[in-house]
Amino acid sequence: KLPIVALCGRPNVGKSTLFNRLTRSRAALVHDLPGMTRDRSYGRVTCLDEAGEAEEVFQLVDTGGLDFGGDDIITRGITRIAEGAMEEAHVLLLMVDAHDGWNPVDAEIAARIRAKGKPAILVVNKIDGVRGGSPDGAFYELGFDEIHVLSASHGDGVPELLAAIRARL
Numbered sequence: 001k002l003p004i005v006a007l008c009g010r011p012n013v014g015k016s017t018l019f020n021r022l023t024r025s026r027a028a029l030v031h032d033l034p035g036m037t038r039d040r041s042y043g044r045v046t047c048l049d050e051a052g053e054a055e056e057v058f059q060l061v062d063t064g065g066l067d068f069g070g071d072d073i074i075t076r077g078i079t080r081i082a083e084g085a086m087e088e089a090h091v092l093l094l095m096v097d098a099h100d101g102w103n104p105v106d107a108e109i110a111a112r113i114r115a116k117g118k119p120a121i122l123v124v125n126k127i128d129g130v131r132g133g134s135p136d137g138a139f140y141e142l143g144f145d146e147i148h149v150l151s152a153s154h155g156d157g158v159p160e161l162l163a164a165i166r167a168r169l
Ligand code: GDP
Pocket: 009, 010, 011, 012, 013, 014, 015, 016, 017, 018, 029, 030, 031, 032, 034, 035, 036, 037, 065, 125, 126, 127, 128, 129, 150, 151, 152, 153, 154
């Protein structure tokens, strides 16, 4: 059975874009509308082993966006689903949006992730859209030991993140 890695974060930060890049699939819908992914989506991430053979290394779960803002029935359902994904996962990723900057919802999700007591990595996405290339310093105060700055759509920093995930499995 493959270990599970859950990709958490508020809507529109780029979770599905990273999911598609790592699983090389179109399984997750990428959309400009926040909250486009309405369910958990699973994909297998494959790496090359020492002999150059493709080897499945973990399952990635694209959570539908933890939305703590609304209390309508659909949002509550999504939050429950995302909690379930965090429960079953071995490693938790929190993705934030460097172009938008720090958002209070990021801190709420970070607290939920910390409460799980599992290996966790902060993924600062959309660095291509940041002038000067340095993310908001507030991200460094979210309490993560490990932070990766990348661009899910361009691919910069993604191999380094993949190596970091594998080291935590
Ligand atoms: P999700 O709601 O977290 O799954 O976010 P999506 O993957 O659907 O992406 C939301 C929007 O952000 C889409 O328009 C993506 O093309 C865009 N996006 C994702 N990653 C990047 C990135 O690295 N850089 C930039 N500039 N845009 C990105």
